Amino acid sequence: MTKTLVYKFGGASVKDAPAVKNLAEIIRNRLRNNFVIVVSAMGKSTNQLEAILSLKLANQDFSQNSTILKGFHLAICSELFPEGHVIFPKVENYFIQLQHELNQPISKENYDEYYDRIIGFGELLSSRIVMEYLCLQNLLVLWQDARELICTDSDFRFARVDWGKTRKKCQAQLKPKLEQFPVLTQGFIGSDSKGRPTTLGREGSDFTAAILAASLDAGSVTIWKDVPGVLNADPKIFNDTTLFAELDYQQAAQMTFYGASVIHPKTIKPLANAGIPLFVKSFLHPDEAGTKIHSQAKADPLPTIILKKDQILVSLKVTDFTFIEEKHIHRVYEQLQALKLRVNMLQTSAISISIVIDSQLFKLEQLLSALKKDFEIRYNEGLELLTVLYPDMASFPQLLEGYQVYLEQSTRHTVQIVRRIN
Template sequence: MPHTSTLTVAKFGGTSVANYRAMQACADIVCADPAIKVVVVSACSGVTNHLVTLASGQLSPSQRQQTLEQIAVIQRPILDELGAPAALADYIEQQLVQMDRLSLQAQTSPSGAIKDSLLALGEACSSALFTEVLQQRQQAVQCFDVRQVLRTDSHYGQAEPDLVLIASLCQQHLQPVLATQRVVTQGFIGADSEGHTTTLGRGGSDYSAALLAEALAAEVLAIWTDVDGIYSCDPRLVPAARPIAELSFNEAAEMATFGAKVLHPATILPAVRSGCAVFVGKSSEPQRGGSWIRQQLQGAPGYRAVTLRRRQTLLTVHSLNMLHARGFLAELFAILAKHRISVDLITTSEVSVALTLDNTGSDGCGIELITPALRAELEAMCRLEVTENLSLVAVIGNQLATTAGVARKVFAEIDGYNVRMICHGASAHNLCFLVANSDADAVVQHLHKQLIEA
């Protein structure tokens, strides 16, 4: 990655800070690039999953202790490799004690605030450990509590950032520190107006880093992860998938939204607003390069990628009141907004509306999208049909909506499969449809072979 910027925000994911050796590889990257002033880290790999288990409040005393010990087994070897400096050792032990205390509270009086406070402790540990790694390399660096600047609302579990306040607080509290030293800070977490800890949702560390990059007017946001860039498809599903050297914000946004797991879907938005270039690379092998995401590209190909997003729900509402009536869709979306439901795809007929809802973020986080309250409110105005076990396939590219024959070519290739819903034309960069989970892998593999590899 070339040193072309005056300020780079670098984010390292959970696998990149999984252990002492991985942290040393990240430290190599930071020390080699003087432009990296802000380092954002996720919790060490596996820690957040254990914390989610603790936050469920459903564990027996022995299960609680076993889960706490599993977290300690991840943290303590890193501490030992660092020589267990007294102040750091005391801090890590305090966080483990805090995990124990909050997990007990989650059992007796569960709340979103307790859960977020518990989940944030993973990043508290990893940021303190990585700060010590850099300090032992004689780097001028401090561990900075991101809650000083990353202000959100109080919607625990999926907090919304206050962009104006974040920008102001970064200029007030973070920018002066960067004049003399680097900072290591936490991804995924923030604080509301009362100072209570909040989280941005699973995968929110990328988003945190992008928000800080925007607020600090950084030239580059570098996302260091366990893959060497953004691929044309998930290589675990399609071994022939290949990394994309350069792609536009529009392409990257579509890929992140519709299933490419390298980037959190919201990450691109702050970069688009600020014009900050985004780099995605592999922290254990930085020499392999990666993918650059930029505002505009010249000569981008028609077909760029095929993505897959599992765990989709198709919600179909039927009502004769829609026929030649005004306001039905407004009322429907008002109800969904009230219950904080985000809709991805939509198609309509005279008396029906079909919507897709994404469940991928709910696994393990206790989020139920179609709650009894939402179902009751919808059934008061229409007949409701809910279909599960579906996957969303997206063909990503350029000028797809204005190029003749695109839809015909795509669907000719999957003629033998049942397609439940199609969205095409709203964006020049995607063609999306739903298929049964059981067909999804084969559909993606065939489309990639015919559209990308051919």
């Protein structure tokens, strides 16, 4: 039997009506049975939903934001569909459901669960609009709610996948459909054992594609981006970038671990374990080769630059004149795990621990509150974490020109710098 192919289209590839039309052209000659399409929310819809949540939490009026978001989706529909098409009442209905959820109480204590109930509307809207447009173009696809397939725990906003249950559902529910029709579904979202919506972490649609591919024993996954493939730096920030024609799983995983945004960090492992190749290609130039990530690729020690913005440096100093011991590090990581905070960089000295973390709503104040009895704490916000893999030390000073350096760390093949522009 023909192996399943999985295509994932991110927010930029469905950001407006021309982008949706381009998506249809990409799959027009590729569509067949045993074909899964995973789509993200349109454009910056997730950011807009997060802004609505912030206003809701602050007891401020968010009605104008909701109206703008609704208008954005209806305007796209107006360019894609004839007047009176079924998509218009469907979009209206999603916003009625969204408003109903937004009428529910929110607090710091239930924020993560509330976030997951709200944020998935971006993917639901996007997938419904794209599915209806493909059908309008005589590209018949079935719509599938990913929450019926992706089973997770109840760790809201960072849910962990129940691989056994997810595979069973994909084999029992999705596979029979795929034998008859292509299927379109959402990235990023799942549900826990009680049927409550969960999410897989920000930008988690890539991970959804990998989960479905591994659960279906797929032949390949293709992620469609606004870049030619995997580059050695973000072309929006750095000049003279170089395309990797291929990467092995380990090197690709290392890049995502340090924050390379082209692929979600959890994507590589399930594909590597199953031996499923991953292609990263440009939706602007779909016939170009892009990057192939697979087990047979040779490691390429090309200097690779990864920049993470909006970072916080937290320095924790012991107050009882002892030296840093394992118990101190354990205490810090215990709180980080409780708050679902990932350490992007760690450095210890005789009397202090320094960690670099992403900025997240409420999390810093909760971390400080939990650790202030054990440590003297200082922190700096609004920083950047620059990571260079296989650095070319001759050109390295250029990366620091005009910046103040807060922390620096190097190993045999990696240099990390915490910096802020002067």
